[in-house]
Amino acid sequence: GIQVEQSPPDLILQEGANSTLRCNFSDSVNNLQWFHQNPWGQLINLFYIPSGTKQNGRLSATTVATERYSLLYISSSQTTDSGVYFCAVIAYNQGGKLIFGQGTELSVKP
Amino acid sequence: KAGVTQTPRYLIKTRGQQVTLSCSPISGHRSVSWYQQTPGQGLQFLFEYFSETQRNKGNFPGRFSGRQFSNSRSEMNVSTLELGDSALYLCASSLGAGGASGNTIYFGEGSWLTVV
Numbered sequence: 001g002i003q004v005e006q007s008p009p010d011l012i013l014q015e016g017a018n019s020t021l022r023c024n025f026s027d028s029v030n031n032l033q034w035f036h037q038n039p040w041g042q043l044i045n046l047f048y049i050p051s052g053t054k055q056n057g058r059l060s061a062t063t064v065a066t067e068r069y070s071l072l073y074i075s076s077s078q079t080t081d082s083g084v085y086f087c088a089v090i091a092y093n094q095g096g097k098l099i100f101g102q103g104t105e106l107s108v109k110p
Numbered sequence: 111k112a113g114v115t116q117t118p119r120y121l122i123k124t125r126g127q128q129v130t131l132s133c134s135p136i137s138g139h140r141s142v143s144w145y146q147q148t149p150g151q152g153l154q155f156l157f158e159y160f161s162e163t164q165r166n167k168g169n170f171p172g173r174f175s176g177r178q179f180s181n182s183r184s185e186m187n188v189s190t191l192e193l194g195d196s197a198l199y200l201c202a203s204s205l206g207a208g209g210a211s212g213n214t215i216y217f218g219e220g221s222w223l224t225v226v
Binding site for chain 2: 031033035040041042043044045048086088094095096097098099100102103
C-alpha cells in the first residue's frame with residue numbers, strides 16, 4: 001500500500017521562527033490533508049491540498065503531486081502552534097481510507 | 111454548525127468486556143470513518159461507512175465492528191477487550207464518499223479508551 005513519510009520527526013523552535021514540514025508519499029493520491037493534533041487529541045484540519053498551493057494566515061502548504069511531496073510552512077511561529085502535525089493521503093481507488101504519516105512533533109519555546 | 115461529536119470522551123474498561131463508541135457526523139455529512147491511534151502504531155484506519163454501507167475496512171480483527179444508521183450517526187464496537195485496545199479512537203466525517211474529489215475530512219475530539 002501507499003507509504004507516507006514525514007520529516008523531521010521532531011522540531012524545536014523559538015517563538016517567531018519559521019519552519020517547513022515535509023510529507024513524501026509513494027503513489028498518486030486524490031486527497032491530501034494536513035492536520036494539527038491539539039493536546040486533547042483532536043485532529044484540526046489545516047489544509048485539503050492534493051495539489052497546488054494554499055495559504056491561511058501564517059500557514060501555507062504546497063503539494064507537488066507529480067513529485068509526490070507536500071510541504072507545510074509555518075511562519076512567525078507561536079507557542080500555540082506546538083503539537084503534532086500530520087500529513088494524510090488517500091490513494092486512488094482506496095475509498096475514504098486516509099493513510100497517515102508518523103507526524104512531526106513541533107515545540108515552540110517562548 | 112456543530113462539528114463531529116463523539117461519546118463518551120473517556121472510558122475505562124476491563125479485559126474481556128466490550129465497548130460501544132458513538133459518533134455523530136457534521137450535519138449533512140453522509141460518510142463516517144473510524145481510526146485508532148496508539149503510540150506504537152500511530153493512526154490506523156478501522157472502517158468507513160457511507161449511506162449505511164461499509165465501504166472499506168482496515169486490518170483489524172473481527173472483534174472490531176461498526177455500523178451506520180439512517181441519520182448517518184455511527185457506532186463502533188469492540189468485543190472481548192484486550193490491553194492492546196487501549197487507544198484514542200477518532201471518528202471522521204465527510205460530505206461525500208471518501209476519496210471523492212474535493213472531499214475534506216473532519217475529525218471529532220476522540221474517545222480515550224483504557225483497558226485494565
